[in-house]
Amino acid sequence: MDERAGQRAGRQPQPAAAESWLGRRLEVRVEAIAHGGHCVARSAGRVVFVRHALPGETVLAEVTEDRGGSFCRADAVEIRTASPDRVSRPCPYAHPGGCGGCDFQHVSLPGQRALKAAVVAEQLSRLAGLERAVTVQPLDDGDGLGWRRRVRFAVGPAGELGLRAHRSHRVVPLSHCPIGAPGVGDARALQSDWPGLAELEVAVDDRGEVVELAHRSRPARPRRDSRGRHGGNRRPARPVLSTEQLSGPPALRYAVAGREFTVHPAGFWQTHPQAAEVFTATVLRAASARPGERVLDLYAGSGLFTAALASAVTSTGRVLGLEAEPTAVADAGANLADQPWAAVRRATVSAATVQAATGDLSADGVDIVVLDPPRSGAGREVLSAILAAGPRVVIYVACDPAALARDVRIALDAGWQLDELSAFDAFPMTHHVECIAVLRPLWNRS
Structure with a gap:
């Protein structure tokens, strides 16, 4: 199931809640994995997209986002009945309210691949009309850490480097990133502050050469909306980023x-x-x-x-x-x-x-x-x-x-x-x- 399918499913049992559930805690039985790294649960006729959960679990889910309508979002803050695929998270930042970069730190590697296979099979069935068994193959025999050779770190208000929380602009400061490759996950840049930057990108190549790229925000011209041709309003444009290489080889x-x-x-x-x-x-x-x-x-x-x-x-x-x-x-x-x-x-x-x-x-x-x-x-x-x-x-x-x-x-x-x-x-x-x-x-x- 993907998010839009879940929204449609949530409309059928009863009308949407009249008041916000934000902050409410719900005990739910977790159903299928959904495309996007969360699972589907239901409460009082609404679909609840739950992160940090696994199919088959019973969890206490705290609602983190509710814009009305047939669904809301939540984090599993307490596991009442755990899945056999649940493991201890290897990353100290991957928890409810923490870094939003990883979805499955709490899942064994075979379990992660089974979830991804289920998502691919469900998308092919629902969108292409094909019923097909899917197997997700590993690319190596490692532990799922230390592989990511390029990361764009966000810069917090005080210049600290980190990654953003899920569906948020809030920066979670990091001292290291466990999925980052050597030279990236333990980049020296993480030990410094970078005021004035929007992002700092770090990448490494096959020779172990590391580059650092600074991304700075600069204002963009407002864009005309569809009425602008006739003298209507201009709407603000998103800031654009300028990029400067700070260190490393030219290629x-x-x-x-x-x-x-x-x-x-x-x-x-x-x-x-x-x-x-x-x-x-x-x-x-x-x-x-x-x-x-x-x-x-x-x-x-x-x-x-x-x-x-x-x-x-x-x-x-x-x-x-x-x-x-x-x-x-x-x-x-x-x-x-x-x-x-x-x-x-x-x-x-x-x-x-x-x-x-x-x-x-x-x-x-x-x-x-x-x-x-x-x-x-x-x-x-x-x-x-x-x-x-x-x-x-x-x-x-x-x-x-x-x-x-x-x-x-x-x-x-x-x-x-x-x-x-x-x-x-x-x-x-x-x-x-x-x-x-x-x-x-x-x-x-x-």
């Missing part, structure tokens, strides 16, 4: 499948140390690319999948990536310098840019499409353009199971099938899960 370096990639210090790279290697191997296996084939790589970033696919199709083929971020495009150019039959073009992914890229690759369409969209997914227009290009396989790397399920439904309606689905625990201790879906047309294309 971070990562090795995958025998190749070294350089990435701008503020650029995107998979944060789990094993993720890029495992995802690349999974994509290549699903693609089964052959020499001479044409490949489209969407949301290509610094060229991780582009380079691997270029090696597979050899110089007789072509790979074209699309990426909107200019620094990532520049990184990709350096990373693909020895593969002139591959390139990443600066472009926002849209139906029009997908169609243009398809035409540039071949008049006959493309053979393979790989996409790694943001959390919002690809959407109907982009996915329809991908399918219209006529590939024999589409490989969809997804960081949000709800967005993936919605896009899979679009493909199913267009005559495609979900041929394979792999799910990976790339973000231990959090509710996030990475999926790689392999879509193939129902008709044969050799």
Whole structure:
């Protein structure tokens, strides 16, 4: 179940409460896990989204947010009947009212993966109409700590570094972050105050090189609302952040499948140390690319999948990536310098840019499409353009199971099938899960 489904379910038994439940304590029986890191419970006909709980438990839940309507939010502050998957939290900050960065510190690693598998399966069932057993695979045999190679620490009122509480701007000061990789979770910056900054970002690469990036708020121009064209009101815009590198090398370096990639210090790279290697191997296996084939790589970033696919199709083929971020495009150019039959073009992914890229690759369409969209997914227009290009396989790397399920439904309606689905625990201790879906047309294309 996800939050919106829970809200709909909560509307049916009886009308919403007339007065706020904020601060009220409720003894509830915890039901299923919901997409977003909380579980579903019910009280007096309302849905209660409970954090720090597990399915099957009986807990005392304190309401932390109630905006009226059919649901409210709460934290489990006392466990009356515990799940067998409950463990002691390894992080001293992961408790009700504490850091909001992790959702599952109180859950065993096998239990975390089972919860994530249940969420993926439920989203596919509800949004795509597919009943499918899901297994979430670990990326390593570790304890779920010390893996996160990039963290954006928030800065508190007195300049102290920390992370924000759940659904709050309140900064919880930290002396260390247990899921942070060496150099990040124990960053020296955590021992200092940083007045004047909005955030301080710390990242580390494969060589152990650490960068620090300062993010400062600066005012933005007010934006006109829809009435502004006719002299109406201007609405305030959110402040924007300016970024300055404080320390570290000019580029971070990562090795995958025998190749070294350089990435701008503020650029995107998979944060789990094993993720890029495992995802690349999974994509290549699903693609089964052959020499001479044409490949489209969407949301290509610094060229991780582009380079691997270029090696597979050899110089007789072509790979074209699309990426909107200019620094990532520049990184990709350096990373693909020895593969002139591959390139990443600066472009926002849209139906029009997908169609243009398809035409540039071949008049006959493309053979393979790989996409790694943001959390919002690809959407109907982009996915329809991908399918219209006529590939024999589409490989969809997804960081949000709800967005993936919605896009899979679009493909199913267009005559495609979900041929394979792999799910990976790339973000231990959090509710996030990475999926790689392999879509193939129902008709044969050799």
